[in-house]
Amino acid sequence: MKIGVYICYCGENIGRTVDCAAVAKACAELPGVVDSVDYKYMCSDPGQNIIKNAIREKGLQGVVVASCSPHMHEKTFRRACSDSGLNPFLCEIANLREHCSWVHEDVPAATRKAIDLVRMAVEKVKRNGELEPIRVPVTKRALVVGGGIAGIQAALDVANAGFEVVLVEKEPSIGGHMSQLSETFPTLDCSQCILTPRMVEVYQHPRIKLLSYSEVEKVEGFIGNFKVTIRRKARSVIEERCTGCGLCVQKCPTKKAPSEFEQGLAKRPAIYVPFPQAVPNKPVIDRNVCTHFRTGKCGICKKVCGRDAIDFEQQDQFVTEDIGAIIVATGYQLYSISKKPDDSAIKGYGEYGYGKYPDVIDGLQFERIASASGPSSGEIRRPSDQKEPKKVVFIQCVGSRDEAKGFTYCSKICCMYTAKHAMLYKHKVHDGEAYVFYMDIRAGGKMYEEFVRRAIEEDGVKYIRGRVSRIYPSGGKYIVKGEDTLAGEPIEIDADMVVLATAMIAQPNAQKLAQVLGVPYDGYGFYQEVHPKLRPVEVSTAGIFLAGACQSPKDIPEAVAMASAAASKALVLFGSDQLEREPTVAKVNEATCIGCFYCQKVCAYNAIEVKEIRDRKGNLVKTVASVNPGLCQGCGTCNATCPSKSIELLGYTDEQIFAEITALG
Amino acid sequence: MSESNWEPKIVAIVCNWCTYTGADLAGTSRMKYQPNVRIIKLPCTGRIDPVFILKAFERGADGVLVSGCHPGDCHYNAGNFHARRRWMLFRDLLDFVGIEPERLQFSWVSASEGRKWVDVINGVTDAVRARGPFTGYQAINKEFVAHE
Numbered sequence: 001m002k003i004g005v006y007i008c009y010c011g012e013n014i015g016r017t018v019d020c021a022a023v024a025k026a027c028a029e030l031p032g033v034v035d036s037v038d039y040k041y042m043c044s045d046p047g048q049n050i051i052k053n054a055i056r057e058k059g060l061q062g063v064v065v066a067s068c069s070p071h072m073h074e075k076t077f078r079r080a081c082s083d084s085g086l087n088p089f090l091c092e093i094a095n096l097r098e099h100c101s102w103v104h105e106d107v108p109a110a111t112r113k114a115i116d117l118v119r120m121a122v123e124k125v126k127r128n129g130e131l132e133p134i135r136v137p138v139t140k141r142a143l144v145v146g147g148g149i150a151g152i153q154a155a156l157d158v159a160n161a162g163f164e165v166v167l168v169e170k171e172p173s174i175g176g177h178m179s180q181l182s183e184t185f186p187t188l189d190c191s192q193c194i195l196t197p198r199m200v201e202v203y204q205h206p207r208i209k210l211l212s213y214s215e216v217e218k219v220e221g222f223i224g225n226f227k228v229t230i231r232r233k234a235r236s237v238i239e240e241r242c243t244g245c246g247l248c249v250q251k252c253p254t255k256k257a258p259s260e261f262e263q264g265l266a267k268r269p270a271i272y273v274p275f276p277q278a279v280p281n282k283p284v285i286d287r288n289v290c291t292h293f294r295t296g297k298c299g300i301c302k303k304v305c306g307r308d309a310i311d312f313e314q315q316d317q318f319v320t321e322d323i324g325a326i327i328v329a330t331g332y333q334l335y336s337i338s339k340k341p342d343d344s345a346i347k348g349y350g351e352y353g354y355g356k357y358p359d360v361i362d363g364l365q366f367e368r369i370a371s372a373s374g375p376s377s378g379e380i381r382r383p384s385d386q387k388e389p390k391k392v393v394f395i396q397c398v399g400s401r402d403e404a405k406g407f408t409y410c411s412k413i414c415c416m417y418t419a420k421h422a423m424l425y426k427h428k429v430h431d432g433e434a435y436v437f438y439m440d441i442r443a444g445g446k447m448y449e450e451f452v453r454r455a456i457e458e459d460g461v462k463y464i465r466g467r468v469s470r471i472y473p474s475g476g477k478y479i480v481k482g483e484d485t486l487a488g489e490p491i492e493i494d495a496d497m498v499v500l501a502t503a504m505i506a507q508p509n510a511q512k513l514a515q516v517l518g519v520p521y522d523g524y525g526f527y528q529e530v531h532p533k534l535r536p537v538e539v540s541t542a543g544i545f546l547a548g549a550c551q552s553p554k555d556i557p558e559a560v561a562m563a564s565a566a567a568s569k570a571l572v573l574f575g576s577d578q579l580e581r582e583p584t585v586a587k588v589n590e591a592t593c594i595g596c597f598y599c600q601k602v603c604a605y606n607a608i609e610v611k612e613i614r615d616r617k618g619n620l621v622k623t624v625a626s627v628n629p630g631l632c633q634g635c636g637t638c639n640a641t642c643p644s645k646s647i648e649l650l651g652y653t654d655e656q657i658f659a660e661i662t663a664l665g
Numbered sequence: 666m667s668e669s670n671w672e673p674k675i676v677a678i679v680c681n682w683c684t685y686t687g688a689d690l691a692g693t694s695r696m697k698y699q700p701n702v703r704i705i706k707l708p709c710t711g712r713i714d715p716v717f718i719l720k721a722f723e724r725g726a727d728g729v730l731v732s733g734c735h736p737g738d739c740h741y742n743a744g745n746f747h748a749r750r751r752w753m754l755f756r757d758l759l760d761f762v763g764i765e766p767e768r769l770q771f772s773w774v775s776a777s778e779g780r781k782w783v784d785v786i787n788g789v790t791d792a793v794r795a796r797g798p799f800t801g802y803q804a805i806n807k808e809f810v811a812h813e
Contacts, residue, residue, distance in 0.1 A: 069689045070706075073668065098692025099704055103783075109700040116703055214666055390767070515737050522777040540776070584708070601713070604742040635741035636712030641749070652707055654714065660705055661720045664676065 001032040001125050004060045005118055008042035008067035010097055015040075017101040019111045023066065026115045030122050043073050044060025052084040053075065060086060060124040066094040066118050087130035089583070089651065090108045094121040106435065109208055116664065123663035127656045131583040134629050138224035139324035142445050142567075143168065145216055146515070148176020149556055149562040151329035152198050157567035158327075159207040159388060163574055166321050167202065168230055171260075173278035174199055176331055180261060180364055182371035182378075184556060186451035190402055192277060192373065199279040199405055211578045212280055217318065219326070219517050219603075221541025222633060224579050226323040234314040236285035237271075241309035242431035244281035247303035248310065249273060257289045263365045265383055266375040271301050271310075276373065285310075290506040324569035325543050328527060330513060330564060332549040334362055335399040335406060335503040349405060351399060351470045352500060359478060359497045360471060363417055370424045380428050382497040385476075389496030392425055393480045394436045395416045395468050400505030401439060407524060412553040414501035415442045419452045421499060422461040434461045435493055437468050437482055445555070450502045505555040518550035519544055526552050540592040545569045552665040584651035586639060593624040593646040598626065609629035673727040673793040675702040677786070678717060679775045680710045680745070683734035683775045690779035698783045702730070709733065710800045711744025715755040718769060721801040728793035734786065735773040745773075764801050767792045 005027045008014035020038040028036035039047050042065055047569075052058055063086065065077045070093040078088035078351060093210045094117040104110040107618045140163050140549035144155045147169030155165045169173070181191035200597045202208050210419075211230055218229040252269035259268040268274075273283045280361045302310040336354075352358050359382045361369075368638035372378035380390045396418050397407030415438070423433040424448070443449040455461045470483035478492040484491045507513075507523030518541045520528040527550050537545045545566035548559035586599075590613065600608040611626035625647065636649035645654065679685050685706050690696070707713060710733030718729050731752055739745040749771070756769050770792070772785045793799075 069692070071686065071689060093690075097702070098689040100700075102692035102695055103698055104700040105697060106700065113700050113703070117719055120703065120705075180668065275797070511737075518740060518742070520738065522778050528777055540686070563787065563808065602743075602747055604744070632742055635709035635744045637709065637744045637747050640712055640714045641747070649708070649712060652712060657707070658720055661676070661717060662724055664674070664703060664721065665722045 001061045001062065002034045002058060002060050003032045003064065003122055003125060004035040004051065004054045004123065005028075005030075005033055005037070005064045005066065006042050006047075007038040007118070008047065008065065008096070009038065009040045010101075011041065012066060014067070014096050016103040016112045016500045017104055017107055017384070018096055018114045018624060019123065023096075023114045025428065027118050027122070027130070032126055032598075033122060035060065038390045038431055042067050043076055046267060048076070048080040051631070053082050054125045055081065055084040055086045061090065062122075062128060063091045064094055064118060064121040064125055065091065066096045066114065066121070068097040069093075069095050071364045086110045087217050089131040090128050092121040092128065103215065116280065120663045122660040124656045127653070127659050129650060131650055132583070133580040134583050136224055136581055136630055138573060138577060138579055139322045140164075141321070141323055142174060142325045142574075143216075143226070143228055143321065143323040144326060144327045145170075145517075146331055146548070146550070147202075147210075147212070148329060148548065148559075149176030149195065149198075150179040150331070150497065150549045151327070151560040151564035152202055152243070153560045154327045154329055154547050154567045154570075155202055156198065156205070157564050158570055159168070159205050161571050161574075162565075163207065163571070165208045166228075166230075166323065167208055167210050168216055169210070169379040170215050171274065172213045172282070172284040173213060173274045173646065174210065174234070175275075175277075175278070175279065177364070178556060179275060179277070180371075180629045181367045181376070182264070183420065183424060185416045186445075186447040187239070188420070188423075190372075192371075196279075198276045199277070203279045210280065211319070213284055215238050216513065216516060223583070225630075226326060226543065228321050228323050228326070230319050232317045232319060234287075234316050235282070236287065236311055236314050237283055238309045238311050238314075239254070239280065239282050241307045243307060244273075244283075245306070246273065246283075247304050248305070249283055251300050251304045253300060254289055254291050255296065257286055262368050262375050263362075265365055265368055303397035304586075325545065325573050326517065326658045327545050327563075327566045328513075328517065328519060328548040328550055328568060329547040329566075330505045330507050330510065331554065333507055334364055335505045336359070351502075352395070352398070352468070352498070353471050353473075357471070357473055358382075360500065361497070361619070361635060362500050362502050363414070365432055366421050370421070370428070378428075380425055380432075380433065382450060384544070388429060389432065390429070391433045391477075391493065391495045392422075392435070392476075392499065392606060393468075393493055393495040394422055394499045394501065396436065396501045397551075398500040399505075405597045407505065409524065409553070410442065411501075411504040412442070413504065413555045415447055416555065418459070418499075418501045419443075419455040421454045423459050426455075426459040426461060434459075436461060436463045437497075438464055439465070439467070440462060463654070496519060504549060507550065517541070517544060519546075526550065537562055537569055543573065566575055582634065582651075583629075584634040584649065585629045586627045586636065586647050586649050587636070588625050588627055589646045589648070590624045590626075592644050594644050595623045596643065597625060598641050598643065599647050602637045602641045604633045604635070605633055607633070668738075671798055672789060673701050673798075674725055675728045675730060675790055675793060676705060676721040676726040677702050677730040677732060677788070678705045678707065678710075678713055678721075679731075680733040681706055681708050681742070682740035683738065683773075684732040684782065686776035687782045690776065691782045692779075694779050696779055696783045700788045701790045702786050709739065709741045709744035710748030711739075711741060713748055713751065714720045715751055722754065722764070722768075722799065727796070727799040728770070728789055730785065731769075731771045731775050732788050735775055737768045738775060762766075765796055767796055768799060
C-alpha cells in the first residue's frame with residue numbers, strides 16, 4: 001500500500017500543542033506510509049497542492065489528512081483527492097484540532113495522542129474501498145413549517161422563484177406573533193399594516209398551498225425526497241364551503257372563552273376567527289368550549305350557516321406531501337412567569353405576582369392593550385378596572401440572563417420593545433410616568449440605540465438600573481420595590497400597572513417536532529444550526545433549514561433575513577435535477593446471507609428488501625436481503641445486528657473498524 | 666511504560682452526529698480534558714458491534730466509553746435504542762465474567778453538550794485510573810484458549 005500522511009499546523013492552532021514535525025517523522029515510519037509531510041495550512045491552495053502532487057507523483061492509494069474536524073474540511077480534502085484522480089473515499093481525516101490540540105495542554109501527551117490518531121486513520125484508510133456517489137432525483141417542492149413572519153417570508157421567496165410550497169400552520173390563521181404586535185421598533189410602523197398584505201399574498205399565491213390548523217405528523221425519506229404526513233385538525237367547518245361571512249361567530253351564544261389572540265384580555269365565542277384579518281378567514285370550533293360538543297344541544301351555528309359549512313362530525317385528516325426541502329420556522333413563546341410546578345427546574349417569579357394581580361402583565365399583553373385592534377381599541381387601559389394607568393413600571397430581563405430563576409441567555413429583543421412600550425405609553429398618556437428597570441441596555445442594530453435615546457430624552461421615560469425584588473398591591477396600586485444600583489439606594493414606586501419583559505423561549509412542543517423532523521436542539525429547546533457562523537440556517541439533517549426565532553431569540557428584521565436565507569438554501573437545492581448522496585450505505589454479501597431478515601427488523605428506513613436468487617431454470621435457490629441504496633441512510637444498525645456478518649456498511653466495515661482499534665497501540 | 670507513570674488508555678466509540686460533534690464543540694470552546702481518550706467515529710451507536718468493545722480491551726484499552734445521541738434524538742431515529750439494549754446486555758456479560766463495570770461506560774452526549782463531554786471523559790478517565798491497569802482480558806482470554 002502507498003499511503004500519504006499530511007499534517008496541518010493550522011497556523012498555531014494545532015502546532016502550539018502538537019509537535020507536528022515529530023508527528024510527521026513518526027508517521028513516516030508507519031507500515032505503508034510512503035509520504036509524510038507537515039505544512040502550515042493544509043487546506044490552503046499550496047497545502048492542497050502538496051497532496052495533489054503526491055497522489056500523481058507517488059501513486060498514492062490512500063490519503064490521511066491530520067487537521068481539523070472532518071466536519072470542517074473532509075469535503076475539501078476529498079475534493080483535492082478526486083481532482084488528482086484518487087477516489088475521494090480513499091481519504092481519511094485524523095482530527096488533531098478539535099479533539100487534540102484545542103483540548104489538551106501537555107505537548108508530549110498531545111503529540112503522542114496525535115500520532116495514535118494518525119496511526120488509526122492510516123490503518124483504516126488502507127481498508128477503504130473506492131465508492132461512487134449515489135445520485136437521486138430532487139422533488140422541487142418545499143415545506144414551510146410555521147406561518148409567522150419568518151415562514152411567510154420563506155414561503156413567498158420560494159414560491160416567487162417558481163417552485164411549489166406547502167405552508168403548514170398549527171393555529172387557525174397565519175400571522176404568528178407579529179400579527180399581535182401594535183407597532184414595531186425602531187420605526188413605529190403599524191405591525192398589522194405591514195404584515196397583512198403579506199398574509200394575503202400567501203393566500204392568493206398560485207404556488208402556495210396553505211394548510212392552516214394543521215401539524216406535521218411524520219417525516220420520512222431524506223433530502224430531496226421527503227414524504228411528509230400532515231395532520232389537518234378537525235376545524236368542524238368545511239373550508240371549501242365557508243365564505244367567511246362571520247354569521248356563525250356572531251350568533252354563537254357561548255362567548256366566554258379567553259381569546260388566545262388577545263392574550264386572555266378579551267373573550268371570544270366557541271366558534272371563532274382569531275382576529276379580523278385572519279388568513280384564511282374561516283372560523284374554527286373550539287370543541288372544549290362549544291355547547292354542542294359538551295352537551296349535544298345548541299347547534300345554532302349550523303342552523304344559521306347559509307352554506308351548510310358546519311360539520312360537527314369532522315375528523316382529523318391526514319395528507320401526505322412529496323417534499324424536497326423543509327424550512328422550519330416555528331417561532332417562540334413567551335416565558336410564563338407565573339407559578340411553576342415544584343418539579344420544574346425553572347423557579348419562576350412568584351414575587352412579581354403575574355397571574356395573581358390582574359395589572360401585572362407581560363409584553364404581548366401590553367402589545368394588545370396598545371394595539372388599535374386590541375380590547376381597548378388602542379387606548380391604554382389597565383385590565384382590572386379599565387382605568388387609564390398614570391404610572392407604569394416596565395421590568396426588563398424577567399427570565400432572561402437569570403441563571404437562578406430563568407434562562408442564562410439574553411432574549412435580545414426586550415430592551416427594544418420595552419423602550420417602544422414606554423414610548424407608546426407616553427405618546428398616549430401625556431401626563432403619565434413610565435419607569436424602566438434594566439440591567440444593561442443592549443440596543444445593537446440599525447437606529448436602535450437612537451430609538452432608546454429618543455425614549456429617554458424626548459419622551460422622558462425614566463430608566464432605573466437595578467432589579468425589582470417584589471411587587472404587592474396596596475390601595476388599588478402596586479408597590480414595586482427595587483434597587484437603583486447607580487444611586488445605591490432602594491426605590492419604591494406606586495404603580496398602576498406593571499409590564500414584565502419576559503424571556504423568549506422555545507415553543508412548548510419544540511422538542512417533539514424536532515424529533516419528528518430529525519433536527520437537533522440545544523439545552524433550551526432552540527434548534528441547533530450546523531455552524532454558528534458559517535452555516536447558520538442549516539441543520540445536520542441535510543435538506544432541512546431554519547428560519548426565525550425557533551433557532552434563537554430574534555427580532556423581525558433578523559427573522560425575515562434568516563427566512564430569505566433559508567429559502568435561498570432550498571432554492572440552491574432545487575437548482576439541480578439530481579443530487580449526490582454519500583455512498584456510505586449498507587451492502588449485502590448474497591453468498592453468505594442466510595435470509596433471517598434481522599436487518600429488516602432493525603432498519604428504520606424500510607431499506608431492506610427481499611431478493612430471490614434463482615438458478616438458470618428459474619428454481620428458487622434462496623431468499624436473501626437486499627439494500628435499496630436510495631432509502632438506506634447508512635446508520636449501520638443492520639451491520640451490527642447481522643448474525644452471519646453478511647451485511648456491511650461501506651466506509652465503516654468491520655474490517656476498517658477492527659483495523660482502527662487494532663492500531664490503538 | 667513502567668508501573669509508576671502508567672496512564673489509562675480509554676477508547677470512546679461515538680456517533681458522528683451527536684457525541685463526535687459535541688466533542689468538536691468542546692474543542693471549539695477550548696475546554697480542557699485529560700488526553701487519554703482515543704475516539705472511534707461511527708455514523709451511529711447502532712453500528713456498534715459488542716466485539717468492537719472486546720477488541721479494544723484485547724488491544725490494551727483500560728476503559729471503553731460508548732456515547733451517542735440522547736434517547737429520541739437519534740439522527741437515524743432509533744439506532745441509539747438498539748445500542749442501549751446491546752450495551753446493557755453486554756455490560757452484564759462482562760460483569761459476569763469478572764470485568765469491573767467502571768471499565769465499560771455509557772453516556773448520552775448531544776452536539777451542544779461540549780461541557781458534558783469534558784465531564785464524561787474526565788470522569789471515565791479518573792474512574793479507570795482508580796481501577797489501575799486492565800489485565801483481566803488477557804487472563805480471561807488465556808482461560809478461554811485453554812478450554813479450546
